[in-house]
Amino acid sequence: MTAAEWHLPDGELRRYGEGTLVPPELWSTEAHLAACAYCRERLAAAAEPQMTAAGWVRLDAELDAPVPGPVERLLVRAGVAEHTARLLAATPVLRLSWLVAVASTLALAALLANLADPVVFLAVAPLLPVGGVALSFGHRVDPTYEITVVAPIHTFRLLLLRCVAVLSTTTVLSAAATLALPDLGLTALGWFLPALALTLLTLAFMARLGPVLAAVLVGLGWVVLVTSTLGAGSGGSSPFVPVGQLALALAGALGALVLARMHRAFETPRRFR
Ligand SMILES: [Zn+2]
Known part of the structure; x- marks a missing residue:
């Protein structure tokens, strides 16, 4: 696959890590990150460890604290996949x-x-x-x-x-x-x-x-x-x-x-x- 030859520029990766990247670059960057383990590793290495840790803490609190809320339970019962229901409920x-x-x-x-x-x-x-x-x-x-x-x-x-x-x-x-x-x-x-x-x-x-x-x-x-x-x-x-x-x-x-x-x-x- 020739697309694999290409990798995210450092600047884009840094702005993505800082959360300052906007669409459509944000989307193309995420699409590439989803498909490219090499760039994910570069992102992990470039990101400040505290920032990543803080992101995880905030994410944990947001997604895990209200153990399946009423909206999420309703969505799951209506046949929506569990991870989709969680995203929607959040x-x-x-x-x-x-x-x-x-x-x-x-x-x-x-x-x-x-x-x-x-x-x-x-x-x-x-x-x-x-x-x-x-x-x-x-x-x-x-x-x-x-x-x-x-x-x-x-x-x-x-x-x-x-x-x-x-x-x-x-x-x-x-x-x-x-x-x-x-x-x-x-x-x-x-x-x-x-x-x-x-x-x-x-x-x-x-x-x-x-x-x-x-x-x-x-x-x-x-x-x-x-x-x-x-x-x-x-x-x-x-x-x-x-x-x-x-x-x-x-x-x-x-x-x-x-x-x-x-x-x-x-x-x-x-x-x-
Ligand atoms: Zn890449």
């Missing part, structure tokens, strides 16, 4: 504080939708998974980030797993909140396609901009779109009429396409340089 979006924040935001939005304009709910619900993505992939708030310090894993798979965790929790909660808007009929589900599209676009931009900036820009773009088209259609705003929904579906498909291309690049790490 994801910030499955924490109670996040779920409470999402639920109370939706309750407030549904209340405002009933009191003032239904568009409030339709505009706020798609922002929740975008916030979840920023929360899940921002290094500073991510406990599983430690895993990447001590044990390189297939990050693209983790990215998709977390994306599913984010979208499924916000979708279930938003669907439940939709029941508070019985007068709107099908229009009340107008948040679903925007949520999917905004999440995919955030993920697509993440490789270039980082999770937080990508989420902020996509969120701002959405707010500008909704406010600039207020009063343009039924449901108050044109993203929620059929043509707008179709455009959002296309934008989401574009984001998915970019993600798929990133995945191919990730599978063949040498494309990056």
